[in-house]
Amino acid sequence: MAVFEGTFSHTQELRLAIVIGRFNDQITGKLLAACQDCLKRHGIDVDPEGRQVDYAWVPGSFEVPIVARHLAITHRYDAIICLGAVIRGQTPHFDYVAAEVAKGIAAAGFQTGVPVVFGIITADTLQQALERAGIKSNKGWDYAMNALEMASLMRQLKGGSAAGYAVNPAQGVFHSLPSTLASDATAETRLPEA
Template sequence: MAVFEGTFTQTESLRFALVIGRFNDLVTTKLLEGCQDCLKRHGVDVNPQGSQVDYVWVPGSFEVPVVARQLALSHRYDAIICLGAVIRGQTPHFEYVSSEVAKGIAAAGFQTGVPVVFGVLTTDTMQQALERAGIKSNLGWEYAMSAIEMGTLMRQLRTSLGNQATHNDSSGVSQLGSGYPGNSQSFPPSLKSANLGDLAKESEGMG
C-alpha cells in the first residue's frame, strides 16, 4: 500500500489555466493577483507569454464553468482555477447564479478528471467580497495552493496507477495518462496561439 500527497515543490513543469469572470472585476482582479503571487512564490512562471499559465477572461461567473470544462477537456493543464464574484442583490438572481456556477465547476472536474478549483466568492455585500480579496486576506492565494497541491497529487496518481496497470496488463493499458501534462508525449500548441474554437476541435478529435 502507499500514501499519496500533493506537494508544493518541483512546480517548474506544472501547467495551469485561470478562468476569470470580468463582472465585479474590482474583486476578481484582486483574487487574480493573490493567485499569481502564490504561484510565483512557489516557482511557477506566471507571465502570460510563458509556458506555464494561460489566462482566459469571460463576461461573468456564470460563463466560467463551460470554459473551464473546455480547457479541462484539452488535458493540457494540471489544474484549472476558476475566479469570480457573485454578490447578493434584491432578487433571487444570486441563488440561481451561485448554485449553477458551483454545480458547473464541480461537474467540469468530475467529467474530465482534471482538478478544477472553485474560486468564486459568493457574498452578501461588496464589502465582504473585498475583505476576502485583499482587505483582510486574499483567498486567491488559497485557491492557487489548492491547484498546486491537486496538480502534483494527480500526477503522482497517474504515474502510480499507470505503472500498476502496465504491470498487470501489457496489452495497451500503458497508454493510461497519455495526453496529460508531464507525460512524455507531445502536446498541441499553447492556448496563446489558438482560439477556443480550435481548442474545441482538438478536444473533439481526442474523444
C-alpha cells in the same frame, strides 16, 4: 498502504489555466493578483507570454464553467483555477447563478479528471466579498495553493511525478482507485525522491 499527498515542488513541470470573470472586477482582479503572487512564489512563470499559465477572461461567473470545461477537455493543463464573484442582490438571481456555477465547475473536474478549483467568492454584500479578496486575507492565494496541491496529487496518482507514491496507471485512476487503495497493495510503486 500508500499515502497520497500533493506537494509544492516540481512546479516547473506544471501547466495551469486561470479563468476569470470580469463582472465584479474590483474583486476578481484582487483574487487574480493574489493567485499570481502565490504561483510566482512557488516557481511558476505567470507571464501570459510564458509557457506555464494561460488566462481566459469571461464576462462573469456564470460563463466560467463552460470555459473551464473546454480547457480541461484539452488535457493540456494540470489544474484550472476559476475566479469570480457573485454578490447577493434583491432578487433570487444570486441563488441561481451561484448554484449553477458551483455545479458547472465541479462537473468540469469530474468529467475530465483535471482538477478545477472553485475560486468563486459568494457573498451577501460587497463588503464581505472585498474582505475575502483583501490584504489581510485574500482567497486567491488559497485557490492557487489548492491548484498546486491537486495538480501534484493527480500527477502522482497517474504515475507522472518524480516524487511520492503512484498508482499503476494501467489500472485507471478513477474507476479502480478506491479498490486499489483498499485491497491491492501490489499496485503501489514507490518512486525515487527528487
